[in-house]
Amino acid sequence: xxxxxxxxxxxxxxxxxxxxxxxxxYDALEALLxxxxxxxxxxxxxxxxxxxxxxVQDALSAxxxxxxxxxxxxVSAQEYQDRFESIYHLKKYDDPTQEVxxxxxxPRDDPVSESAEPVFxxxxxxxxxxYDLVGIDYDDHPDLRRILLPETWxxxxxxxxxxxxxxQIVEFEENVNPLAxxxxxxxxxxxxxxxxxxATHGVLHLETVLDGETVLDVEPxxxxxxxxxxxxxxxxxxxxxxxPYPDRWDYGSAGILNEWAYARVAEDLNDIEVPEYxxxxxTMSAELCRIAAHLLAxxxxxxxxxxxxxxxxxYAMRDREVVQNILEELTGQRMMFNxxxxxxxxxxxxxxxxxxxxxxxxxxTELPGRVDEYHDLITENELFQLRTVxxxxxxxxxxxxxxxxxxxxxxxxxxYDLRRDDPYGYYEHLDWxxxxxxxGDNYSRLLVRMREVEQSARIIQQCLxxxxxxxxxxxxIQANVPRTLNPEPDAEVYRAVEGAKGELGIxxxxxxxxxxxxxxxxxxxxxxxxxLPEMSRGEYVPxxxxxxxxxxxxxxxxxx
Amino acid sequence: xxxxxxxxxxxxxxxTPPLWLQIVLAAVVxxxxxxxxxxxSALAGPWAKRKITAMFTDRIAINRNGPAxxxxxxxxxxxxxxxxxxxxxxxDRPAFDxxxxxxxxxxxxxxxxxxxxxxxQLADPEIGLVYVFAVSSIASVGMVVGGYASGSKYSxxxxxxxxxxxxxxxxxxxxxxxxxxxxxxxxxxxxxxxAQQGTLVSLGPIAIPAxxxxxxxxxxxxxxxxxLAEVGRNxxxxxxxxxELVGGYITEYSSIYFVLFFLGEFLHIFxxxxxxxxxxxxxxxxxxxxxxxxxxxxxxxxxxxxFTQWCxxxxxxxxxxxxxxxxxxxxxxxxxANLVLTAIIVGVIA
Numbered sequence: 025x026x027x028x029x030x031x032x033x034x035x036x037x038x039x040x041x042x043x044x045x046x047x048x049x050y051d052a053l054e055a056l057l058x059x060x061x062x063x064x065x066x067x068x069x070x071x072x073x074x075x076x077x078x079x080v081q082d083a084l085s086a087x088x089x090x091x092x093x094x095x096x097x098x099v100s101a102q103e104y105q106d107r108f109e110s111i112y113h114l115k116k117y118d119d120p121t122q123e124v125x126x127x128x129x130x131p132r133d134d135p136v137s138e139s140a141e142p143v144f145x146x147x148x149x150x151x152x153x154x155y156d157l158v159g160i161d162y163d164d165h166p167d168l169r170r171i172l173l174p175e176t177w178x179x180x181x182x183x184x185x186x187x188x189x190x191x192q193i194v195e196f197e198e199n200v201n202p203l204a205x206x207x208x209x210x211x212x213x214x215x216x217x218x219x220x221x222x223a224t225h226g227v228l229h230l231e232t233v234l235d236g237e238t239v240l241d242v243e244p245x246x247x248x249x250x251x252x253x254x255x256x257x258x259x260x261x262x263x264x265x266x267x268p269y270p271d272r273w274d275y276g277s278a279g280i281l282n283e284w285a286y287a288r289v290a291e292d293l294n295d296i297e298v299p300e301y302x303x304x305x306x307t308m309s310a311e312l313c314r315i316a317a318h319l320l321a322x323x324x325x326x327x328x329x330x331x332x333x334x335x336x337x338x339y340a341m342r343d344r345e346v347v348q349n350i351l352e353e354l355t356g357q358r359m360m361f362n363x364x365x366x367x368x369x370x371x372x373x374x375x376x377x378x379x380x381x382x383x384x385x386x387x388x389t390e391l392p393g394r395v396d397e398y399h400d401l402i403t404e405n406e407l408f409q410l411r412t413v414x415x416x417x418x419x420x421x422x423x424x425x426x427x428x429x430x431x432x433x434x435x436x437x438x439x440y441d442l443r444r445d446d447p448y449g450y451y452e453h454l455d456w457x458x459x460x461x462x463x464g465d466n467y468s469r470l471l472v473r474m475r476e477v478e479q480s481a482r483i484i485q486q487c488l489x490x491x492x493x494x495x496x497x498x499x500x501i502q503a504n505v506p507r508t509l510n511p512e513p514d515a516e517v518y519r520a521v522e523g524a525k526g527e528l529g530i531x532x533x534x535x536x537x538x539x540x541x542x543x544x545x546x547x548x549x550x551x552x553x554x555x556l557p558e559m560s561r562g563e564y565v566p567x568x569x570x571x572x573x574x575x576x577x578x579x580x581x582x583x584x
Numbered sequence: 585x586x587x588x589x590x591x592x593x594x595x596x597x598x599x600t601p602p603l604w605l606q607i608v609l610a611a612v613v614x615x616x617x618x619x620x621x622x623x624x625s626a627l628a629g630p631w632a633k634r635k636i637t638a639m640f641t642d643r644i645a646i647n648r649n650g651p652a653x654x655x656x657x658x659x660x661x662x663x664x665x666x667x668x669x670x671x672x673x674x675x676d677r678p679a680f681d682x683x684x685x686x687x688x689x690x691x692x693x694x695x696x697x698x699x700x701x702x703x704x705q706l707a708d709p710e711i712g713l714v715y716v717f718a719v720s721s722i723a724s725v726g727m728v729v730g731g732y733a734s735g736s737k738y739s740x741x742x743x744x745x746x747x748x749x750x751x752x753x754x755x756x757x758x759x760x761x762x763x764x765x766x767x768x769x770x771x772x773x774x775x776x777x778x779a780q781q782g783t784l785v786s787l788g789p790i791a792i793p794a795x796x797x798x799x800x801x802x803x804x805x806x807x808x809x810x811x812l813a814e815v816g817r818n819x820x821x822x823x824x825x826x827x828e829l830v831g832g833y834i835t836e837y838s839s840i841y842f843v844l845f846f847l848g849e850f851l852h853i854f855x856x857x858x859x860x861x862x863x864x865x866x867x868x869x870x871x872x873x874x875x876x877x878x879x880x881x882x883x884x885x886x887x888x889x890x891f892t893q894w895c896x897x898x899x900x901x902x903x904x905x906x907x908x909x910x911x912x913x914x915x916x917x918x919x920x921a922n923l924v925l926t927a928i929i930v931g932v933i934a
Contacts, residue, residue, distance in 0.1 A: 215737050223827040237741065237904055328827045329900045330818065338641035401898070407819050408900045565741075566903045569828050 048122045053091055057083050062129075068292055068517035070123035072111070077130045077137035081164070084112060084126060084143040092116055093124060094424050096144035098518065098546035100531040101154030103184050108135040108160045110151075113518045113531065113546075117424055117438055120446045120527075125518070130160060139165035146427035149554045157182040157254075172247035172583060182255065212240060215565075219248050223328050223569045226579030230556075230568070237564050242557050246550075249583040257543040262290050262509040263366060266543075271360040273545065274581040277316035277344065278524035280309045280355075282581075283364040288448055289519035289530040290366050293511045299500035300450070301491075302368035307450040308487035309354060309363060311480040312347055312384075317524035318431075318473045318480075319344040321576040325470060326402060328573035329411050336401050343394050346387050353380060366509070368502030373491065384488055391481050395474060403471060412467035416559045416571030419464055426555040430526025430548050431476060432575055434460045435468035442522040454486045466567075466574040473576070508538050518546075525549050525576055545584050549577040613706065627657045629850045633893055640897035669839040674735025683733060684841040686726025687848025693719040694855045699774045701868020701877020712773035713765065716859055717758055720814075723852060724750040727823065730845070731833035742832025745904055746816065746823035752911030753813035753820075756919040760806045763919075763926040764796050764863045777867035797864035803922050804864045808891070810915055811856040813907070815849070818896045822904055857888035 050071040054061055060079035065072040075083045087093040093114035100111045112126040128137045139162035140147035151162045152171040159180030162168055170177060174194045179186045217223070217230040224230070227248035233241040253269055260266040270282035284306060291298060298306075323340030327333065348358050353374050355361040363370055374380050402408050418428070423436045433440050441458040443451040459475040461468040513536030520529030526548025535541035552575050560568040598605060635652065638645030646653030671680065697712040699705040709715060724747055731743020765771055768779040782794040797804040813820035824832035831837075834845045861867060861884040870880030902910065 213737060215741075222830060326900075331821055331825055331827045331901045332818070332896060333641065334818075335641045335897045338643055342642055402900075405900065407902060410906055411900055411903060564903055564905065566822075566825070566828050566901070 047119075048124065050124070053087065053124060056086050056090055060086075065125075065127060065516075067125055068515060069519060070113075070125050072125035072127045072516075074127045074129060077128050078163075080112075080126070080128055080138035080140055081143055084114075084140050087114055087124065087126070088143055091124075092118070093122075095120070096140065096146050096150075096427050097520065097527060098529055098531060098544065099140070099147060099150035099154055100518070100542065100544040101158040101160050101182075102533065102542040102544075103132070103158055103182070105184070107131055108137075108158065110137060110154055110160055111516075111518075111531070112140060112147075113529070117440050120440070120442060120520075123518075135159060136161040136163050138163050139168075141165055144427070145425040146551055146554060149550065156180065159183045170247075172250040174247075181252070211235060217568075218245075223572065224579075225324060225573065225577060226582075228572075228577070228579055228582075230572075232565070232568065234565065239560050239563055239565060239568050242560055242568060244553055244556055246553070246579070246582050249579045251580075251584065253584040254543050254545055257286075257545075258540050261538045262294065262511070262540065263505070263507065263538070266290070266540075267364065267366075268360065268362045271362060272580060273547065273584060274317070274524060274528075274549070274578045275359060276320045276524065276576075276578045277348070277351075277359070278313050278578075279357075279359065279361040280306070280313045280351075280363055281317070281521065281523045282528060283361065284310055284449070285519075285521045285523060285528040285530050287364045287366060288521050289517055289532055290509075292519050293515060293517050293532055293534060294366070294505075294509045296367045296503055296505055298368055299503055301494055301499050302501050302503075303450040304487050304490050304494075305369050305373065305501065306364060307454070308484050308491070309351070309361075309369070310449070311483045311487070312351055312354075313361075314480045314524050315477050315484075316344050316347040316351070318477050319347070321431075321473055321524075322398070322470065325466075325570070325573040325576070328569050329408065336398065339394070339397065339401070343391070346390075350380075350384055350387060353383065365502055365505075367505040368500070370501075372499055372501050377492075381488060381492055384484065388481050388485055388488075391477070395478060398474060403467070403474070409467065411566070411570060412465065412470065412574075413463070414465050414467075415563060415567040416466040416469075416574055417464050418555060418559050422558055423464075423555065426558070427551040428526070428555050429551065430523070431472045432469055432552050432555075433526065434458070435472040436464040437462040442520055442527060446520070448521060450487070450490075451483070454483055456482050456486075466570050469574040469576075510534075510536060510538050512536070520546060523548055525578065525581065526552060528581075547581045547584060549575075549579075549581040553577050553582055613704070627661070629854070629889070630660070630846075631657050632889075636890060636893045637897055640894060664843045665840060667839040667842075669841065670836075672735055672836050675836070676733035676735065679729050679733035681841075683726045683730030684837065684844035684848070686729070687723050688844055688851055689848075690719050690722035690726070691848055691851035691855045693722075695851075695858065697773055698855075698858045698862060699777050699867050700858075701879075701881040704878060705774060708772060708774045711771050713761060713771045713776070713863075716773075716855075717754070717761070720852065720855055720859075721750065721754055723848065726848070727833045730837065734833070734836035736836050738829045738831070738835045739833050742823050742825070742829045742835065745825070745829075746833060748904070748908060749813055749816065749820060749823060749911075752908050753810045753915065756806060756911065756915035757810040757814060759916070759919040759923050760803050760810065761859075761863060763800065763803050763923045766923070766926050766930050767796055767799065773862055773867075777862060777869070780866040781869060793866055793869065795864060795866040795869075797866075800922070800926065803926070804860075806915060806919050806922060807860055807864065808888075810919075811860055811888075812892060812895060813911065815853045815856050815892065817853070817892045819899045819902050820907055821896070821901045822907055825901065853889055853892055854885055857885035857892075860888055861885055 057073060060075050060083045062074045062076060065074060093116055095115040095117050096112060097115050098113040102109050107129045110128045114124050116122045130137045139151055149171060151165055152169060154160050155168055156170040156172050157180055176195050177192060213234045215232045215234050217232050219227045219229040229245035231243045231245055232239055257266050257269055266286055267283060270286045271279035273282050319340045323337045326336040352358050355363040418436050420436045420438050423433050423438055429440060437460055439458060439460050444458050456479045459472050459479060461472050511534040513534060516533045518529055518531040520527045528548055529546035531544040532540045533542040556572060560571050634645045646656045649655035649659055694716050696706045697709060697715055727746040728743045731739040768776045770776060780795045783791045784794040784798050785792050792798055816823045834842060837845055865884050868877030868881040870876060
């Protein structure tokens with residue numbers, strides 16, 4: 025208890041200068057947690073308290089209510105040779121640089137720890153995933169079932185004993201038809217929306233219980249698009265082999281934003297300093313991706329409201345196409361950009377630079393007119409307002425309970441944007457605003473995205489100015505990074521960036537080799553989707569569909 | 585106005601044609617008319633719809649087969665006819681098979697009394713208007729039977745929605761049409777058209793005709809909105825609602841059954857356009873000689889069809905409860921107000 029907090033700060037390579045992490049008084053926290061704490065560990069992003077498996081709820085609720093850590097960002101689970109570990113990454117919505125981790129070890133022969141679900145609602149799905157993939161049991165969990173893999177799956181794929189070669193027999197049970205004779209007395213109807221349905225934005229299955237057309241309950245059934253992204257990343261080398269994967273998480277044009285999540289965590293882990301010029305290029309390309317992703321979100325959300333490939337959908341696609349062309353010019357790819365590298369970007373802006381600048385500037389000049397056109401078509405349309413205002417409401421408190429982030433959180437009045445609150449890249453030197461709205465409904469979420477497009481355009485404009493002025497001999501696109509990266513053994517770090525859908529975080533534990541020992545992705549869509557039942561209970565089926573659209577989930581990121 | 589079979593009989597030299605000739609001619613003419621309507625709506629309709637919607641939404645649409653993709657019509661016909669007919673296990677057989685035929689049938693029956701211009705009108709009963717509404721609402725039976733017999737929840741929800749929609753909007757539709765009856769003083773459609781042939785006002789060289797749409801634009805607007813709901817187009821597209829109910833009552837239908845539903849829907853749009861034209865837009869009236877009537881009629885119903893496509897491209901769909909609210913609390917009240925006001929005005933003037 026006597027050690028000071030200073031060494032912790034120095035352990036943070038990149039952000040030590042900028043992050044006010046020093047404001048967290050870990051000693052006071054340890055005193056607060058009392059005898060629940062077994063010992064303390066230092067992770068690169070924050071101090072971690074190792075907590076007894078039967079005192080998880082006490083520890084978390086003390087941190088939540090008394091120390092103000094109201095954001096359970098992520099739960100990372102892993103298996104060591106001698107134990108299982110669940111790590112709860114906590115943050116504050118007011119200041120995400122204030123972090124603390126709670127590590128809960130459990131013995132391998134009896135991996136039972138207390139569930140965090142009664143304290144943080146969002147822990148429900150995170151712990152189900154930990155149970156499913158790693159094999160930790162959570163006591164007091166309301167509904168501990170597999171979440172990504174089928175119910176009948178044998179073994180836990182990220183556990184150490186898992187036999188990959190063992191064939192799996194997957195049986196799917198037929199859903200009971202409540203219209204069948206033996207269900208005649210029931211007034212409700214079970215409707216399977218998906219996995220093949222025009223409105224599910226990918227392969228999502230919503231088990232919906234209806235009373236007439238009113239949604240009594242809805243349960244998202246995910247995992248149809250699970251592609252073992254975490255395990256694939258664990259079998260790739262830090263330097264080159266992991267970077268292409270993030271493009272495949274949120275493939276709704278948000279590739280570079282995802283790449284940045286990996287770049288940030290890996291650069292922190294390996295102590296790599298990114299040249300300023302590369303940061304500006306990254307910032308510009310990332311914001312281009314954000315515009316493309318938000319335009320896609322806008323188009324598909326309107327598709328759900330209109331019910332056809334109508335004018336607004338095609339307009340959004342048309343304008344997104346311009347961004348896609350710019351990104352193609354820049355990266356050579358339209359979807360799987362693979363543009364960032366550890367320590368910078370893969371190459372400089374395309375030559376001739378003037379043409380590229382011209383292309384981007386033309387887009388930026390036309391964008392305000394396009395956005396006005398959108399407002400004319402949708403947000404000012406009374407029928408559209410009739411459909412979206414006051415539906416799918418999510419208040420700030422519930423949103424925080426579910427760990428909701430990104431435009432969805434900002435539309436519920438939560439002023440939380442990692443670009444500003446936990447600065448990285450070049451954002452802190454630029455002039456832009458974080459958009460929030462207090463509505464918390466489908467309309468607000470749309471509005472927030474549309475305004476964020478304008479803010480992203482502002483950022484790009486400033487980046488362009490900077491890049492044009494940049495002296496030719498100082499255009500350093502990559503830092504000098506060794507061919508093989510072997511971070512310190514047992515270094516642990518959780519870092520997040522503001523992806524298109526919210527806080528996209530990655531937890532990495534290194535074991536001294538050139539590949540991560542554990543690579544856990546914190547998907548914003550995963551957490552946001554979890555709030556869907558809360559938002560759509562008591563509303564009509566069309567509102568459920570609209571709400572799902574307004575959450576803007578990409579199943580590739582939900583299921584990973 | 586003489587009906588087409590009678591005029592042809594006169595042309596053939598029969599002053600008072602015998603009954604058998606009337607029946608034969610009626611059959612021949614109706615065959616021709618129906619074929620024309622079928623080809624324009626079932627073939628050109630979807631093609632035009634694709635091109636028009638593409639224009640509204642900044643696309644090009646079909647352009648590979650022939651000029652402007654016109655031969656796609658043939659390709660589509662072959663494709664739709666040759667698809668496998670999939671019948672779900674849970675389908676309620678005779679009902680499932682009958683339902684698809686009901687929609688086009690009811691629309692075609694409706695066309696029987698519409699004065700198409702150029703002397704083409706198959707029948708001109710005294711209760712023409714009532715007859716049109718009566719037969720066109722048979723379509724709801726097709727929807728509910730099809731939706732129920734499919735054995736699918738989406739179909740069931742879709743058909744329930746369609747029926748709720750039909751009931752809610754049928755009443756304002758009929759009440760608004762009744763205000764036209766008050767103005768014209770007859771239910772006979774040819775007489776309603778004839779009553780609109782005068783000039784309302786002359787603005788210099790431009791003579792605005794006394795179409796009821798000009799005389800009472802409010803009633804036209806009410807009728808247009810109610811018609812959109814009747815044919816299930818945006819913003820009242822909730823019976824099919826692809827993003828919510830997959831396909832509504834036609835979810836489980838494929839191949840030729842699907843074609844029949846599709847055809848029935850298009851025919852219904854054209855039928856409601858034809859009724860609207862007859863009641864509010866002067867029917868086949870237009871400049872030029874009288875035999876151009878069918879052309880003008882075609883232009884007018886296509887204009888209404890274009891309007892439905894425009895709505896589809898630009899207006900969001902309302903929710904089921906909102907739709908019922910608009911129907912019962914809005915349109916119904918307004919249409920009664922319109923009827924009462926028209927009655928008072930007609931009473932005072934006449």
